[in-house]
Amino acid sequence: xxxxxxxxPVTNRWVIISAGRAKRPSDFSSKPPPRPSGVCPFCxxxxxxxxxxxxxxxxxxxxxNTPGWHVRVVANKFPALMGTGDLSRQSEGIYDKMQGxxxxxxxxxxxxxxxxxxxxxxxxxxKVLSAFRERILxxxxxxxxxxxxxxxxxxxxxxxxxxxxxxxxxxxxxxxKRVREEAEGARxxxxxxxxxxxxxxxxxxxxxxxxxISMNDHFVAMAPFASRFPFETWIVPRTxxxxxxxxxxxxxxxxxxxxxxxxxxxxxxxxDPPYNVVIHxxxxxxxxxxxxxxxxxxxxxxxxxxxxxxxxxxxxxxTPPEEAAQHLRDAGASESRPASxxxxxxxxx
Amino acid sequence: xxxxxxxxPVTNRWVIISAGRAKRPSDFSSKPPPRPSGVCPFCxxxxxxxxxxxxxxxxxxxxxNTPGWHVRVVANKFPALMGTGDLSRQSEGIYDKMQGxxxxxxxxxxxxxxxxxxxxxxxxxxKVLSAFRERILxxxxxxxxxxxxxxxxxxxxxxxxxxxxxxxxxxxxxxxKRVREEAEGARxxxxxxxxxxxxxxxxxxxxxxxxxISMNDHFVAMAPFASRFPFETWIVPRTxxxxxxxxxxxxxxxxxxxxxxxxxxxxxxxxDPPYNVVIHxxxxxxxxxxxxxxxxxxxxxxxxxxxxxxxxxxxxxxTPPEEAAQHLRDAGASESRPASxxxxxxxxx
Numbered sequence: 001x002x003x004x005x006x007x008x009p010v011t012n013r014w015v016i017i018s019a020g021r022a023k024r025p026s027d028f029s030s031k032p033p034p035r036p037s038g039v040c041p042f043c044x045x046x047x048x049x050x051x052x053x054x055x056x057x058x059x060x061x062x063x064x065n066t067p068g069w070h071v072r073v074v075a076n077k078f079p080a081l082m083g084t085g086d087l088s089r090q091s092e093g094i095y096d097k098m099q100g101x102x103x104x105x106x107x108x109x110x111x112x113x114x115x116x117x118x119x120x121x122x123x124x125x126x127k128v129l130s131a132f133r134e135r136i137l138x139x140x141x142x143x144x145x146x147x148x149x150x151x152x153x154x155x156x157x158x159x160x161x162x163x164x165x166x167x168x169x170x171x172x173x174x175x176x177k178r179v180r181e182e183a184e185g186a187r188x189x190x191x192x193x194x195x196x197x198x199x200x201x202x203x204x205x206x207x208x209x210x211x212x213i214s215m216n217d218h219f220v221a222m223a224p225f226a227s228r229f230p231f232e233t234w235i236v237p238r239t240x241x242x243x244x245x246x247x248x249x250x251x252x253x254x255x256x257x258x259x260x261x262x263x264x265x266x267x268x269x270x271x272d273p274p275y276n277v278v279i280h281x282x283x284x285x286x287x288x289x290x291x292x293x294x295x296x297x298x299x300x301x302x303x304x305x306x307x308x309x310x311x312x313x314x315x316x317x318x319t320p321p322e323e324a325a326q327h328l329r330d331a332g333a334s335e336s337r338p339a340s341x342x343x344x345x346x347x348x349x
Numbered sequence: 350x351x352x353x354x355x356x357x358p359v360t361n362r363w364v365i366i367s368a369g370r371a372k373r374p375s376d377f378s379s380k381p382p383p384r385p386s387g388v389c390p391f392c393x394x395x396x397x398x399x400x401x402x403x404x405x406x407x408x409x410x411x412x413x414n415t416p417g418w419h420v421r422v423v424a425n426k427f428p429a430l431m432g433t434g435d436l437s438r439q440s441e442g443i444y445d446k447m448q449g450x451x452x453x454x455x456x457x458x459x460x461x462x463x464x465x466x467x468x469x470x471x472x473x474x475x476k477v478l479s480a481f482r483e484r485i486l487x488x489x490x491x492x493x494x495x496x497x498x499x500x501x502x503x504x505x506x507x508x509x510x511x512x513x514x515x516x517x518x519x520x521x522x523x524x525x526k527r528v529r530e531e532a533e534g535a536r537x538x539x540x541x542x543x544x545x546x547x548x549x550x551x552x553x554x555x556x557x558x559x560x561x562i563s564m565n566d567h568f569v570a571m572a573p574f575a576s577r578f579p580f581e582t583w584i585v586p587r588t589x590x591x592x593x594x595x596x597x598x599x600x601x602x603x604x605x606x607x608x609x610x611x612x613x614x615x616x617x618x619x620x621d622p623p624y625n626v627v628i629h630x631x632x633x634x635x636x637x638x639x640x641x642x643x644x645x646x647x648x649x650x651x652x653x654x655x656x657x658x659x660x661x662x663x664x665x666x667x668t669p670p671e672e673a674a675q676h677l678r679d680a681g682a683s684e685s686r687p688a689s690x691x692x693x694x695x696x697x698x
Contacts, residue, residue, distance in 0.1 A: 008575040010534040010546055015575040016665040023579060023667040025618045025676055028651040080657075080665045093553045095574045151657050159655025168657070176661030185359040197359055204442045225444045226357040226364040230372060269374045276655060302377040305654075306508025306625060308429075308500050308517070312525030316365045316429045318372040320353075327374055 003081060003100030005174070013177045016080050016100055041077075042164035044069070044111045051075040054105060055134060057127050071127045072108040073135060073169075079104035080170060087144055087173050101144055103171040107131055113164050116154070116272070118263030120165070126256035128167070132279070133252075135169055136245045140284055145171045147179060147283050150244075155274025158301045167277070175283045182280065183288045190291035196240050198293030201225075211321050213328045214261065218254045221262045223321035223328075230303060230319035231270060233328070235262060235296040242282035242292045259296065265331045266300060274301040352430060352449030354523070362526045365429050365449055390426075391457045391513035393418070400424040403454060404483060406476050420476045421457040422484060422518075428453035429519060436493055436522050450493055452520040456480050462513050465503070465621070467612030469514070475605035477516070481628070482601075484518055485594040489633055494520045496528060496632050499593075504623025507650045516626070524632045531629065532637045539640035545589050547642030550574075560670050562677045563610065567603045570611045572670035572677070579652060579668035580619060580677070584611060584645040591631035591641045608645065614680045615649060623650040 003018045041049040044067035051074050058069040081102025089098045109128045110120050117125060136148045152167040153159040175183075189197035205211055205222050213221040213233065221235050235258055241247045247255070266273065276299050282292040309315055352367045390398040393416035400423050407418040430451025438447045458477045459469050466474060485497050501516040502508040524532075538546035554560055554571050562570040562582065570584050584607055590596045596604070615622065625648050631641040658664055 006575040008573075009550065010531055010538070012534060013575065013577075014663055015577055016663065017576075017669050018665060018667050019669050023651075024672070025580075025620075028579065028619060028622065028649075092574070093557060094549055095553070147661075149657060149661055151655070153655040157653070159653045170657055172661075172663065176663040178662035181662075182359055185361060189359070200443055201358065204444070208442060224357075225441070226355040226362065227366075228362075228364055230377065231374075270377060271374075273377065300377075302372075304506070304508045306500070306502040308498060308519055312496075312498055312521075313527035313530075314363055314365065314521065314525040316367060318367050320366050323373070 005098045005100050007096040009095060011177070014174055018080055018100070040113055040162070040164050042072075042106075042108045042162060042166060043113050047072075050106075051077060055131065057131065067111070069108075069111065070124065071110070071131045073131055074106050074108070076104040076106050076168065081172065083142075098173070101173050103139060103142075103145070103169070105135065105169045107135070107150075107167040107169060109165040109167060115165050116263060116267065117152075117165070117259060117277075118265075118267040120260065122253070122257045122260045125260045126252050129252050129256055129259070130249070132167070132169075133245045133249070136243075136281075139169075139171045140245075142171070144173050145284065146175050147172050148281070149176070149179075150279040150281070152277040154276070155272075155301070157274035158276050160274075179280070179283060183283060183292050186291040186293070187288070196291055196293050198236065198295070199240055202236060202238055211325045213265065213325050214258065216254055216258055218251045219258045221258055221328075223325040225321065227317055227319075227321040227324070228315035229299045229301075230317060231266065231273075231300045231324045231328070232317075232321070233262060233266065233298040233324075235259060235298075237294065240293055242289045242294065244279050244281050244294045244296075247294070262298070262328075265328045266298065269327050269331045270300055270302065275299060276301065354447045354449050356445040358444060360526070363523055367429055367449070389462055389511070389513050391421075391455075391511060391515060392462050393460045396421075399455075400426055404480065406480065416460070418457075418460065419473065420459070420480045422480055423455055423457070425453040425455050425517065430521065432491075447522070450522050452488060452491075452494070452518070454484065454518045456484070456499075456516040456518060458514040458516060464514050465612060465616065466501075466514070466608060466626075467614075467616040469609065471602070471606045471609045474609045475601050478601050478605055478608070479598070481516070481518075482594045482598070485592075485630075488518075488520045489594075491520070493522050494633065495524050496521050497630065498525070498528075499628040499630070501626040503626070504621075504650065506623035507625050509623075528629070528632060532632060532641050535640040535642070536637070545640055545642050547585065547644070548589055551585060551587060560674045562614065562674050563607065565603055565607055567600045568607045570607055570677075572674040574670065576666055576668075576670040576673070577664035578648045578650075579666060580615065580622075580649045580673045581666075581670070582611060582615065582647040582673075582677070584608060584647075586643065589642055591638045591643060593628050593630050593643045593645075596643075611647070611677075614677045615647065618676050618680045619649055619651065624648060625650065 005014050006017055007014050039046055047065040053064050054073045056069040056072040062068040081100045081104050083103050085099040085101050087101055089096055132150050139145055139148050148171045150169050186197050211223045219235055219237055224234055278297050281294045282288045354363050355366055356363050388395055396414040402413050403422045405418040405421040411417040430449045430453050432452050434448040434450050436450055438445055459473055481499050488494055488497050497520045499518050535546050560572045568584055568586055573583055627646050630643045631637045
């Protein structure tokens with residue numbers, strides 16, 4: 001059965017209605033779903049339980065869909081969008097809809113079931129980032145697609161249904177509303193000041209320093225000034241690149257180290273919390289090159305959103321980002337623990 | 350300690366940073382918080398455990414802050430915003446912030462600990478709605494405030510921390526971003542067509558009928574065409590009123606019946622699910638009178654949002670609204686079970 005994209009006539013927000021796997025009332029349990037016991041479909045040896053691989057990094061000479069891979073990308077077995085059909089819009093009375101064309105893939109980040117982005121070696125994180133890049137560059141060539149979202153749900157409270165470390169990719173035929181909103185905000189800033197707002201934010205943060213978690217030659221990890229969530233963390237390139245896939249590959253090792261180290265800090269300070277990761281990336285095309293600036297955003301799921309946030313988009317954050325950054329700075333990381341004042345450490349308890 | 354409103358420099362979204370009750374890493378447990386055992390602060394007899402009442406409906410002659418009330422409104426003991434201070438904006442480098450001026454109140458909906466909007470008598474629901482109205486009309490007179498959000502979190506998964514039936518009210522010194530966005534979308538539609546988009550939606554739904562759950566002379570309950578969540582439900586006035594508090598009080602009995610009946614349906618079909626309720630209301634002032642149209646929105650919390658929704662604002666809904674409406678229609682309601690085809694009932698299992 002087809003999925004359908006439907007447009008809200010007031011806000012112009014698109015919604016994916018997946019009629020193919022329609023859930024009836026009895027499908028919604030107030031209890032968490034039982035853990036799929038036994039076989040993990042993402043573990044080596046179980047390659048036949050997933051759709052065939054789209055790509056994989058594996059030892060030379062090994063055939064596809066067999067063990068021996070380091071990173072493996074497969075189609076999502078239960079896709080929210082599918083890569084077939086055309087994009088013609090249809091009306092239904094006053095409403096607009098279109099077929100749910102798109103791509104939904106899973107990036108299996110490691111053959112090891114229990115690794116996380118904080119515990120795997122930086123070299124492995126770099127392979128994951130390279131796989132992201134390859135998939136984006138490939139999907140960019142499909143003229144029906146306008147955006148690729150790379151994201152990760154870790155832990156049940158963040159929406160993950162499988163434990164094995166994996167990210168996901170959804171490519172959509174429209175630019176999602178929040179992405180367009182961010183690109184539009186950045187454009188307005190650029191039009192007024194002829195500067196990238198994110199470049200200005202980085203300069204400001206490196207001056208104020210109190211929200212900086214760590215930095216290296218190419219990237220900075222920071223808690224944003226208007227953090228919506230406790231311990232919200234951004235990893236941003238210090239040089240202006242609109243898109244993740246445009247960042248020169250020689251900087252990926254540096255990015256991988258920072259990603260690994262940042263997750264290590266978060267896992268330490270918050271005891272392996274549930275979290276979501278989203279790569280905020282420029283839409284395809286040339287329009288947003290000067291004013292958009294990609295970032296990797298990590299949002300630990302420590303508090304539940306409630307009616308107020310839903311109704312207003314106005315978030316209440318009980319942990320000031322300055323304090324969150326301080327905790328994450330103090331946590332250090334195995335490779336590059338920064339100098340910190342022991343007295344201050346004590347006073348933090 | 351003060352709370353602070355901070356503005357995101359890219360999207361212009363405001364965030365409430367409540368520094369006063371700053372949460373440190375150890376405050377976030379991966380387990381749900383222990384239930385406050387014993388005394389419910391909202392039950393009659395425990396009036397002294399809440400801040401003093403702002404208003405109450407009670408039997409004549411009974412003193413405030415004693416039992417005998419039907420509906421009771423008190424300040425939130427742990428407010429996200431407080432009604433003191435001025436609104437001057439300050440800068441912090443390139444950023445904008447202001448003091449967290451505002452009001453945060455709790456509407457205790459019933460003296461009975463175990464009632465819900467679906468099980469309390471419609472007369473009691475009407476008292477709750479009247480209390481909403483009185484509070485909005487009162488807060489509208491504070492020139493520092495621009496919006497009042499009325500919302501309800503029911504069940505732990507929806508963010509409720511207490512079981513006793515209650516709603517909340519937060520009044521803010523700015524118009525929240527999602528509210529402004531909706532008002533703006535409605536204005537653009539009005540400018541193009543000289544018609545209220547919500548009035549058009551109601552006309553369309555009453556024609557198509559497949560997403561209508563129930564209706565009476567003054568209100569309609571429906572599943573919106575681009576529902577973001579399974580069983581998302583709107584209750585909308587059939588006549589154009591921009592704001593909840595402008596709806597003539599003689600229609601409140603009719604609204605109360607529909608609210609009570611709709612929650613009864615939802616509780617039956619989904620076995621008392623967690624849900625959020627938000628009254629989408631026009632901002633204060635005269636700007637949005639013609640094109641905004643208030644509604645009460647119910648979103649059962651049946652699925653977890655994950656990274657994709659966070660990153661894009663692009664929702665995946667596994668239950669088509671037509672099917673959700675069918676289930677809710679078929680569930681009937683004690684007072685006004687609509688005629689339904691028994692054959693159809695059987696085929697739905």
